[in-house]
């Protein structure tokens with residue numbers, strides 16, 4: 001195959017002659033002028049060629065074609081570093097080549113197109129696109145039509161576009177309508193819109209496989225439809241954490257070339273009847289309260305989170321609870337190993353091998369739990385579980401900077417009650433490169449499953465025997481390693497307390513008059529930006545349940561010679577600390 005596609009000839013770009021080579025994997029062209037000592041080779045991986053057109057073609061700002069029979073135009077991915085973000089910006093590169101003859105021109109076009117097909121098998125042909133016209137700054141439609149649609153058209157992708165008219169329309173469509181012929185689903189919006197797509201795609205896959213999603217013991221089936229995210233929301237955390245930049249053109253180019261990034265998903269169960277999915281944050285306490293507060297201030301747009309964050313911070317709340325978790329294998333990785341999950345991450349690749357190879361029992365691709373449950377109880381400022389770093393513009397390294405996108409684990413962050421200054425320090429470190437886990441009231445664990453209850457863990461374990469029985473390790477044991485304080489014993493003696501006694505309250509000067517007259521005893525969960533009103537939940541991480549049109553964060557150091565070339569980055573880099 002490689003030798004069939006190989007092509008080498010002189011080509012002209014403008015008035016300069018180049019020696020061009022198609023090796024199968026790469027298209028390279030080098031200036032032929034011998035006297036020039038600085039001559040450079042431009043090398044474009046075939047998998048990153050967006051389109052090959054006859055003639056001299058431009059697509060932006062408007063499409064124009066000069067149909068000459070010795071010319072062809074190659075469109076490809078061109079990188080530049082972004083000052084504002086962790087990853088690299090992608091732009092559409094374009095080079096117009098002139099051949100010595102029409103025959104040679106046709107040969108170049110044919111070989112290039114075949115090479116592209118051969119080396120990027122996941123390129124979509126047909127996409128279902130949902131646009132939320134009200135997400136973020138309400139620019140979804142404009143972003144799609146001016147920046148994304150021209151790229152899809154250039155790549156020969158046909159799109160069925162639906163501008164949503166109500167919340168959950170996209171999810172319902174994916175659950176009920178005919179999806180035959182679609183290779184992927186693209187959402188233009190924020191994390192809320194992505195969450196709709198996630199629920200639709202996962203739900204549809206399990207429906208078709210005849211699996212019960214609500215049962216936490218069920219091994220869910222990996223979703224065949226890829227998901228693309230064109231960022232047009234307020235936080236766009238999923239996009240930031242999987243691409244490294246919030247940029248519609250970069251994201252559209254990842255879709256066009258059929259990049260594929262598997263993603264861990266956390267299923268959140270309440271009782272045996274409900275399930276929600278999360279990829280970025282399942283958060284109780286501070287993040288739950290911020291979200292609940294922000295719902296009253298939607299009119300502020302993206303600023304609602306900063307305002308609500310300040311209000312909730314000043315209210316200085318903390319909540320009691322028991323957190324039980326099933327630790328992940330500590331030999332594989334650690335949330336404090338100061339590495340970062342980057343494009344081509346080795347830890348995630350090993351997880352792919354573990355998840356999808358060498359299983360005699362087809363139902364056990366997500367390995368059954370081993371190890372023992374650990375229980376921690378106390379009073380927390382916040383309890384957060386994230387399947388990935390959850391980096392975003394507010395926090396460029398994220399909630400858990402060393403978390404992995406596709407390793408089959410989540411990071412559980414427990415921030416115990418502390419004074420406002422301590423908590424402010426914790427929050428502030430999210431905006432810097434200082435380690436937010438290096439504080440005496442913070443602990444972080446890499447986990448496979450988590451349970452949260454209001455009352456004492458031992459009692460709860462019995463209450464939910466059916467649920468925990470399904471999820472326990474091989475020996476099904478619970479360990480109690482947290483020593484109960486006096487006040488915790490007091491709470492344990494009560495039934496699942498939705499109300500609080502005066503002893504339970506921590507009254508601070510901030511509370512009075514600023515935002516609430518009385519602090520509530522329980523918080524709500526923030527599940528990727530959606531409020532879950534029930535505090536008692538069970539969470540399980542499903543390794544690589546969905547695939548995005550993305551490739552993880554490309555490190556800026558992988559950029560060489562300005563924009564066109566990239567060194568492969570098949571590694572996990574150390575954090576800059």
Ligand SMILES: CCCCCCCCCCCCC/C=C/[C@@H](O)[C@H](CO)NC(=O)CCCCCCCCCCCCCCC
Pocket residue numbers: 191192235236237280281287290291305306309310313390392394395399424427428430431526527528529530
């Ligand atoms: C002193 C500065 C501290 C800045 C601290 C920044 C921490 C930022 C951590 C961001 C974590 C994002 C996790 C992603 C969650 C998404 O799935 C979800 C859906 O989009 N977003 C939110 O729930 C939206 C959650 C938004 C949370 C914003 C929290 C803002 C806190 C502001 C605290 C101000 C204290 C001021 C004291 C006077």
Ligand SMILES: Nc1ncnc2c1ncn2[C@@H]1O[C@H](COP(=O)(O)OP(=O)(O)OP(=O)(O)O)[C@@H](O)[C@H]1O
Pocket residue numbers: 131132133134135136137163164165166167168188189190191192193194196232233234235236237529
């Ligand atoms: N036509 C519509 N009218 C009202 N709500 C909609 C519509 N389409 C989608 N939604 C809902 O709007 C919510 C928010 O949308 P989206 O996530 O796109 O923007 P955002 O909230 O500004 O961004 P982020 O989630 O990143 O903070 C989603 O949960 C989605 O269900």
Ligand SMILES: [Ca+2]
Pocket residue numbers: 264386387388403404405406407408409410
């Ligand atoms: Ca993970």
